[in-house]
Amino acid sequence: MGATGAVGQQMKEQLEKRDFPVNEIRFLTSKRSAGNKIDFKGTTYMAEEAIPESFEGIDIAFFSAGGSVSEKFAPAAVERGAIVVDNTSAFRMDPEVPLVVPEVNKSDLSQHRGIISNPNCSTIQMVCALQPLKEHFGLSKIVVSTYQAVSGAGIDAINELKEQSDAGFEKAKNSQAKMLPVKSADKHYPIAYNVIPQIDVFAENGYTLEEMKMINETKKIMHDDSLSVAATCVRLPVVTGHSESVYVELEGAPTLAEIKDAIAGAPGVTLMDDPSGQVYPMPLMAAGLDDVFVGRIRADLDNPQGFHLWVVSDNLVKGAALNSIQIAEALIEEKII
Structure with a gap:
């Protein structure tokens, strides 16, 4: 979510670089950016306008499109069975949402209720x-x-x-x-x-x-x-x-x-x-x-x-995209997903 933004592009690159296990991937954007072409692992995808149904069948949803977008779509993604890794400030201080840097507090991932927050880059x-x-x-x-x-x-x-x-x-x-x-x-x-x-x-x-x-x-x-x-x-x-x-x-x-x-x-x-x-x-x-x-x-x-x-x-790599991908990797490694 937010696939054409600066952090979204870095997330895509990290998924490729780290050979993250992907069976299916969707690139979601605003209505304005829908239709943009995005290359991923040798295949060209069309960016899609995000709607609640976009998250059907998705295991992990990476969000980087702003707090208001996360507040609107993250609950819809969770309702459809996805785990949301959110790179905005929307849920960071929610006591029921883990705020995770895997090198520091990976064990907090086991407490998630569908949403995991990526901290501020600094x-x-x-x-x-x-x-x-x-x-x-x-x-x-x-x-x-x-x-x-x-x-x-x-x-x-x-x-x-x-x-x-x-x-x-x-x-x-x-x-x-x-x-x-x-x-x-x-x-x-x-x-x-x-x-x-x-x-x-x-x-x-x-x-x-x-x-x-x-x-x-x-x-x-x-x-x-x-x-x-x-x-x-x-x-x-x-x-x-x-x-x-x-x-x-x-x-x-x-x-x-x-x-x-x-x-x-x-x-x-x-x-x-x-x-x-x-x-x-x-x-x-x-x-x-x-x-x-x-x-x-x-x-x-x-x-x-x-x-x-x-x-x-x-700040765009470890401060945002990489940390988000590492959270997802830790979910798989710890068999939390």
């Missing part, structure tokens, strides 16, 4: 990097600042960045932006040559909804409501790949070598940490890759239990 990469620290040393506090790519706001935001960049600094500065920070907002700002400290709308507490997603989702995924989490989410003129500066406080006081060993041994995580050789993760090198990359690991200068990390991942 949350996914952070919990992948921090879960080994929680398991080995205990985790009490997280402070994260994100540096997020425009692809998280969709294809139109990518196009706007490219147009503004091509126009040059002076013209971009005075351009009529339409997409960021939020398409529905009263004001819009250019993203080329700029940094926008707002992702999604503001809540009454002064945090944006993106920041509250990171805070609340992290606690739910890690099963720890007492965990202290604070977030500042920022949009950068980067096409793909989110970066995060993360400060953590651990319950133990491990050495840097112990922390690096724990991270290096975590599934789906690659350690890239060699300051002497200027080796550290960057979004340009992470684009198109599956893993979460971690570097710039260093001890806080004042708190022996405090440590700083730099975390990078492709």
Whole structure:
């Protein structure tokens, strides 16, 4: 569902790349996009307009077409016997819906009642990097600042960045932006040559909804409501790949070598940490890759239990499409489907 969108296209590529077991596949879209041709494993399919009957005979339905679409069609899919893996925020904080990153809380899948939520992209990469620290040393506090790519706001935001960049600094500065920070907002700002400290709308507490997603989702995924989490989410003129500066406080006081060993041994995580050789993760090198990359690991200068990390991942791959496919793979592996 949402087959022609940026995440939908990535989902299709991941299904092909990982040779996911498929007997029949349907590509569902809005009425406007119906009829578009989609190639999958050497066969050309026609995108179909989604209706409730589209989910007849379907085992797994991947949703990536926006929260309102998920709210409308996910229950219809479940009624027809499908398990929905939803990549929107529609059900993430529903206490009856598992919110899953397979490397962190795969066991939660057994509690599903037809719908499983894929977390926010920035949350996914952070919990992948921090879960080994929680398991080995205990985790009490997280402070994260994100540096997020425009692809998280969709294809139109990518196009706007490219147009503004091509126009040059002076013209971009005075351009009529339409997409960021939020398409529905009263004001819009250019993203080329700029940094926008707002992702999604503001809540009454002064945090944006993106920041509250990171805070609340992290606690739910890690099963720890007492965990202290604070977030500042920022949009950068980067096409793909989110970066995060993360400060953590651990319950133990491990050495840097112990922390690096724990991270290096975590599934789906690659350690890239060699300051002497200027080796550290960057979004340009992470684009198109599956893993979460971690570097710039260093001890806080004042708190022996405090440590700083730099975390990078492709927000359309692990942050969305890949995690959804991994959830479905885990359903099969654990014989939950």
